[in-house]
Amino acid sequence: MRRLNRKKTLSLVKELDAFPKVPESYVETSASGGTVSLIAFTTMALLTIMEFSVYQDTWMKYEYEVDKDFSSKLRINIDITVAMKCQYVGADVLDLAETMVASADGLVYEPTVFDLSPQQKEWQRMLQLIQSRLQEEHSLQDVIFKSAFKSTSTALPPREDDSSQSPNACRIHGHLYVNKVAGNFHITVGKAIPHPRGHAHLAALVNHESYNFSHRIDHL
Incomplete structure (x- = not known):
């Protein structure tokens, strides 16, 4: 009885095989x-070795330590476009040490x-897509960080069209050296x-109809 049950079980398992085998007599090499x-086996072997090498890669290494150099300055790179004319806006930094860093x-x-422009919009769309993927895929972030040293600059490309439209915005870009506070x-x-108690802005001379703080941050 046990042998019969075992044979029935084996036959049932064989019937469930989704990949039936072809008899050797039907195969011609x-x-x-x-x-x-x-070629297929060689490609699979190379892919396996490459994936294992990437898995063992420890190029990214993060270290944290307390900064004891209080006298040095910290550089901040900025590239912001505000939808107002340049004569109407001003940018500066005021820290807790009551030190004002002038925009000039x-x-x-x-x-x-x-x-x-259309080309700049496409660049911005691709950059937003990459940033959204970086928040999901940490391994992709490591790959992009590694290739960033070999790639070209990621700054906003110049306009490719000769627009006859008069400038209606102000691009504030460059760098600032600030205190570490x-x-x-x-x-x-x-x-x-x-100003003795901080700083002030000459806003009284600007018409309220000119106010438009719509802005775009291209780099910060």
Whole structure:
């Protein structure tokens, strides 16, 4: 009885086989088939070795330590476009040490058109797609970080069309050297002027109808 039950079980398992075997008498070997098999096995072996090498790669290494150099400055790179004319806006930094970093020290005010060209819109769309994927795939982040040293600059490409539209925005780009303490970087109406208790902006001379703080951050 046990043998019969075992045979029934084996026959049932064989019937469930989704990949039935072809008898040896029906198989005919050829040189082309052997070549394709050899190429396939070689490719699979190379892919396995490459994946194992990537898995063992420890190029990314993070270390954290306390910064004891309080006297040095910290460089901040900025590239922001505000939908207002350059004569109406001012940017500066005021930290907890009551030190104001004027915008003229390292920032450039460049009149430009706020709307992006088709090529720039495509660049922005691709950059947003990459950033969204980086938040999901940490391994992809490592790959991009490694290739960033060999790739070209990721800055906003120049306009490819000769637009006759007059500049209606201001691109504030460049760098600032700030103290290693907490502070505020802000862009507001009017140019910044020093003040004994901090700083102020000449906003009274700007018409309220010119206010438009729509902005685009291309690099920060």
